[in-house]
Amino acid sequence: MSKNDKIPLKKKDDNIYTFSVRAEKTLIDQVDKLSNETGYSRNNLIVKALEYYVSHVEIVDKK
Helix, strand or coil: CCCCCCCCCCCCCCCCCCCCCCCCHHHHHHHHHHHHHHCCCHHHHHHHHHHHHHHHCCCCCCC
């Protein structure tokens, strides 16, 4: 590769955000086990779980 060869680089997706989550060690261990067994990253599994949850949750108003 010469100095003049260009490497294409797309702008990073601005719709991705980072945030912290606190969870019990047993839950993290279960996620890590799934990650090791499936090859999906911990982050990918957590995102999939959040996507499923928000599309299936039903808010019940207790008044």
